[in-house]
Amino acid sequence: MKYVILGSSAAGVNGAKEIRRVDPTGEILMISKDKFIYSRCILHRYMSGERTKDQLCFVEDDFFERYNIDWMGRTEAIALDTKNKEVSLSNNEKVKYDKLLIATGAKSFFPPIENMDKAKNVIGLRNIDDSVEIMKKAKEADNIVVLGAGLVGVDAISGLLNYNKNLALVEVADRLISLQLDKKASSTYEEAFEEKGVKFFFNIMAKKLNLNEKGEVKGLVLSDGNEIPCDLLIVAAGVRSNTEFLKGTNIELDRGGLVIDSNGRTNDPYIYGGGDVTGWGPIWPVAVKEGIIAGSNMAGVSKEMTDFFVSKSTMNFLGIPTMSLGISEPKDDSYIVELEEDEKGNYKKIIHKDGKIHGAILQGDLSYAGVLTQLIKDNIDVTRVKKPLFKIDYSDFFHTTDTFEFSYEKEGYNV
Ligand SMILES: Cc1cc2nc3c(=O)[nH]c(=O)nc-3n(C[C@H](O)[C@H](O)[C@H](O)COP(=O)(O)OP(=O)(O)OC[C@H]3O[C@@H](n4cnc5c(N)ncnc54)[C@H](O)[C@@H]3O)c2cc1C
Incomplete structure (x- = not known):
């Protein structure tokens, strides 16, 4: 064969x-x-x-x-x-x-924005050659704009933080990494990036690239008519x-x-x-x-x-780890959302419906990830868990048998 x-x-x-x-x-x-x-x-x-x-x-x-x-x-x-x-x-x-x-x-998708097809200094980020090209051009650029705030766009921004350039990110959604993060989890990253000087433009689209006589991009015109200075555009728009x-x-x-x-x-x-x-x-x-x-x-x-939970993502930007599973926002009123946050910035969210977990976000302290994985793996009906959801700890699921093997403690959860 x-x-x-x-x-x-x-x-x-x-x-x-x-x-x-x-x-x-x-x-x-x-x-x-x-x-x-x-x-x-x-x-x-x-x-x-x-x-x-x-x-x-x-x-x-x-x-x-x-x-x-x-x-x-x-x-x-x-x-x-x-x-x-x-x-x-x-x-x-x-x-x-x-x-x-x-x-x-x-491969990177370049949206059909006016002048996109002929502009120089426009690069996608998909492979090692793109990275090498971006690193080279970033050294010569003053104003770097990233188009698209999914995982790739935010990666691009974080890879360029120590280049001491003006960095801006343009995104049509209202937040970063909108498939995986909700507004709360995104805003934690937004604040951390803003402290490093990154500027965000949300809820807006790119409309046109302004070029100089050599065909190099010099500005990105947004759908509200404003122009952002740009001499290197990184396209992360799908x-x-x-x-x-x-x-x-x-x-x-x-x-x-x-x-x-x-x-x-x-x-x-x-x-x-x-x-x-x-x-x-x-x-x-x-x-x-x-x-x-x-x-x-x-x-x-x-x-x-x-x-079902193929859509699990973990990320770590500026030392803030996040794990995201399934949907980041309830699809309608039939979903129940459980939230917990503390003063240290740790954030937990579970979205469930009919006892089944459809989505979760953990940010900061990821120690609950083990519990969450277990809840999903064992298909626990979360509406029948006797403790508050976020108070469960990993040990609640297991007890050690006489032979020192772990086994699932079903009784405690009335399942
Ligand atoms: C910058 C960046 C950051 C990312 N960050 C994350 C993240 O944090 N978390 C996450 O879950 N995902 C992330 N992703 C997405 C993740 O990398 C992809 O989902 C994953 O790489 C897909 O793997 P793949 O094997 O399907 O294809 P790819 O990784 O795209 O690899 C395709 C392979 O096919 C080869 N190839 C292409 N065309 C041909 C051809 N005609 N003949 C022969 N070979 C060919 C390529 O050289 C390559 O080896 C990121 C992606 C990028 C680009």
């Missing part, structure tokens, strides 16, 4: 490891546009100088030998022939597969899946990207997909899970995507 994997990030790497776990002898070839394996989530720490390139790597030093994987870096899939089960590569080679995993992720090489094939795509079922299978029985290329949820833990599910099914062991 020959498995070919396109992409060497969260989905590709975890798919490969899972294939190897299930099939110890099959041939695995990993092909990637990337030159080496690294985590995009910590690129900002490279930009800030906190990590070297080597310290971005998230696999073992001997990853390829350990898992017996053949590697082709700096090589791009440019076409696919599903009939002959063959991938055409940027180095003019063609490789055959028995099973193919498409884990090619996504992503589009990397599926160009599928053009002309019968592989099904939709608005989000590659269409897969809950087993990670595409409409071609020999081709699987996982990660940002599917557009299901462009965050690292989702990509990891999708990679594992696709890898397992490719190697013959059935696994299905069932986890």
